[in-house]
Amino acid sequence: MADDASSTSSGKPGEDDRGGGFLSDLFAPVAGFGVSFSTMFRKVATEEYPEKPRPTAPRFHGRHQLNRHPDGLEKCVGCELCAWACPADAILVEGADNDDTPLEQGGKGRFSPGERYGRVYQINYLRCIFCGLCIEACPTRALTMTNFYELADNDRGKLIFTKDQLLAPLQSGMLPPPFPMVDGLEERDYYQGKVTTSTDAQRAYVGARDAAADDESASVHGPGNPGAAVPGEHDVAHAADFTAAQTREGANP
Amino acid sequence: MGLEEKLPSGFLLSTVENLAGYMRKASIWPATFGLACCAIEMMAVGTPDYDIARFGMERFSATPRQADLMIVAGRVSQKMAPVVRQVYDQMPNPKWVISMGVCASSGGMFNNYAIVQGVDHIIPVDIYLPGCPPRPQMLLNAIIELHHQIETSPLGVNREKAARAAEEAALSATPTHQMKGLLA
Numbered sequence: 001m002a003d004d005a006s007s008t009s010s011g012k013p014g015e016d017d018r019g020g021g022f023l024s025d026l027f028a029p030v031a032g033f034g035v036s037f038s039t040m041f042r043k044v045a046t047e048e049y050p051e052k053p054r055p056t057a058p059r060f061h062g063r064h065q066l067n068r069h070p071d072g073l074e075k076c077v078g079c080e081l082c083a084w085a086c087p088a089d090a091i092l093v094e095g096a097d098n099d100d101t102p103l104e105q106g107g108k109g110r111f112s113p114g115e116r117y118g119r120v121y122q123i124n125y126l127r128c129i130f131c132g133l134c135i136e137a138c139p140t141r142a143l144t145m146t147n148f149y150e151l152a153d154n155d156r157g158k159l160i161f162t163k164d165q166l167l168a169p170l171q172s173g174m175l176p177p178p179f180p181m182v183d184g185l186e187e188r189d190y191y192q193g194k195v196t197t198s199t200d201a202q203r204a205y206v207g208a209r210d211a212a213a214d215d216e217s218a219s220v221h222g223p224g225n226p227g228a229a230v231p232g233e234h235d236v237a238h239a240a241d242f243t244a245a246q247t248r249e250g251a252n253p
Numbered sequence: 254m255g256l257e258e259k260l261p262s263g264f265l266l267s268t269v270e271n272l273a274g275y276m277r278k279a280s281i282w283p284a285t286f287g288l289a290c291c292a293i294e295m296m297a298v299g300t301p302d303y304d305i306a307r308f309g310m311e312r313f314s315a316t317p318r319q320a321d322l323m324i325v326a327g328r329v330s331q332k333m334a335p336v337v338r339q340v341y342d343q344m345p346n347p348k349w350v351i352s353m354g355v356c357a358s359s360g361g362m363f364n365n366y367a368i369v370q371g372v373d374h375i376i377p378v379d380i381y382l383p384g385c386p387p388r389p390q391m392l393l394n395a396i397i398e399l400h401h402q403i404e405t406s407p408l409g410v411n412r413e414k415a416a417r418a419a420e421e422a423a424l425s426a427t428p429t430h431q432m433k434g435l436l437a
Contacts, residue, residue, distance in 0.1 A: 046304040049393045056388075088355070088362035126359035126371075129385035152382045152395035154402060156359065156373070159381060 056147045061130040063148040064123055066167045067141065069190050071182060071198040072174030074111050074167070075142035076118035082134035082143055090127035091134060094120035100180065103209060109178025114187040118142075121163040125151055140191070173197035179205045266409055274404040277321075277347065279309040281396075281403075284320035286340060289327025291354040291386040303389045308396055317343040322399070323376070324392075328356035329369040341376045349403065351395050352378045355385050 047054050056062070067075045078095025096119035101107030111117035134143055153159050170176060175198045181190075182199050189195065283305075287295055298305045299313065314320040317340045329337055341350070352372050355361035358381045360370035372378060379402060382395040407415045 045301055046307070047302060047390075049303065049390050050397055053390060089364065124359070125383040126355055126381060127361055128383065129355055129362050131385075149384070149388060149391050150394045151384070152380050152391065152398045154380055154398070156371070156381060159358075159383060 056149070058147075060145075060147045060149070061132050062146045063125075063151065064128075064134070064161075064166055065144055065146050066118075066121060066163065067144060068168050068170070068174060069113065070171075070173065070196050071202060072170055073113055073177055073179075073181070073190070074117055075140045076121065077112055077114050077140055077142070078116040078118040079139065081137040081139060085133040085137035086128075087131065087133060088127040088129050090124045090129075092120065092122040092124075093118050099178075103205070103212065109209065110180055111177040113181050113190045118163065121166060123161050123166060125159045125161060126156055175202055175206045179209070266411060270406075270408045270411065271404075273408060274406060278400040278403040281308075281310055281322045281349070281399075282312065282314045282320050283310055283322040283324050284317050284340065284344065285313040285315055286323055286337075287326045288329060288333065289354075289356065291326035291357070294386045294389055295324055295326045295353065295392060298389045298392050303393060305393070305396075308393070308400070310396075317341070318345065320344050321348050323348065323350045324353050325350060325357040325372045325376075325378075326353040326386075328354075328361065328363055329372050329375070330367050331369060334369050334375050337372065338375050349379045349399055350376055351380045351382060351392075351399060353382045353392060353395070354387055355383055358383065361385060 069075055076093075078093060080093045080095065083089075083091040083093045095116045098110040098112065098115060098117055099108040100110060103109070111119075130145070132145060135145055138144075151159065173196075179198075179202045181187075182195050183201055185194060287293075297303060310322075317323075321344070323341055323344060325337065341348070350372075352358045356363055356368065357372045358378075360368050362385075364370065369375065380395045380399045382391060384391050387395075406412075
């Protein structure tokens with residue numbers, strides 16, 4: 001290659017624009033390395049993903065979120081329009097009626113303003129294609145998308161997100177449902193922005209509700225933690241991984 | 254698999270486990286196996302912008318016999334299924350599988366007669382990665398998850414023990430057809 005370059009420049013003097021003189025002829029064979037060398041001083045283009053991830057586009061379609069009203073009541077009214085809109089059948093909603101019966105008479109309480117609420121809400125992230133049609137279908141803006149995308153897991157079951165995983169965290173001034181609506185307001189007022197935070201009456205209701213629940217769990221389950229309602233689910237999931245590993249061993253000895 | 258399978262359990266094996274896991278996780282070669290649009294994102298991960306070489310995956314192996322990781326990128330049709338299985342069988346042990354994208358993981362929006370409803374019907378999958386298609390960062394995240402899994406995977410006697418425990422757990426678990434409720 002080096003010989004070719006020098007022979008052309010010497011063979012046709014004056015016509016060749018590339019041949020500039022002794023020095024450029026001398027460095028012509030290694031000029032290509034100059035590109036590589038100068039790249040060492042350029043800024044690295046690589047995104048250092050796990051350490052310094054670039055922010056996504058502001059409207060990137062990531063994981064869903066079920067929003068709340070400013071007092072903590074859920075916005076989802078259990079209408080199932082998102083499930084109907086979903087082209088991949090990834091969403092399961094099961095609505096239930098809100099219950100305004102007082103606590104003392106065994107009322108289950110109110111989760112959303114209005115008539116119904118989403119009792120069960122599941123999104124199967126192994127079906128969801130993040131198209132956003134569910135967001136467009138939602139009449140109350142209960143369902144929106146976040147920019148969160150780190151969803152990989154080793155178990156199909158764990159990628160079906162349930163309502164407690166999808167619900168937005170409680171901000172300041174919010175209370176965990178169920179509890180009644182703000183006194184004197186109706187469902188429409190929630191959407192007109194007349195509710196800004198939870199009221200004292202709601203706080204009192206939640207306090208009484210939690211106290212009653214504590215008493216009940218103490219009398220039924222004893223001092224153990226109430227979170228043990230789902231026994232061994234995690235262990236089984238992990239065990240399934242090892243089964244997969246074992247199948248693989250047997251497949252190609 | 255090799256020498257590590259013959260080692261007695263205890264201090265020696267646990268040390269080898271840690272060392273082998275550390276080595277293995279940092280030297281995986283993926284097989285070139287793109288089936289659909291997810292493969293475009295998988296190729297993007299190989300570009301300098303995301304640079305899969307940072308994770309010890311210097312190149313995508315063009316032959317399954319030199320690959321440790323199969324990234325099933327895209328929908329698997331019924332006609333492609335035996336090919337996927339054959340490519341998988343040609344890979345030497347130890348080997349891992351990432352099911353990239355919703356189509357490979359569960360059939361995704363293609364719930365029809367032509368598409369295998371999840372590549373785990375034909376090969377064991379280690380990491381499921383949702384997204385349609387997943388962005389390159391999501392694939393990198395799945396690879397990091399897989400690294401954690403490889404690093405902590407047991408060997409030899411411990412592996413057999415874990416597999417036996419897994420089998421017992423699977424046998425005692427409620428079968429899917431007997432499950433009541435919404436996740437069934």
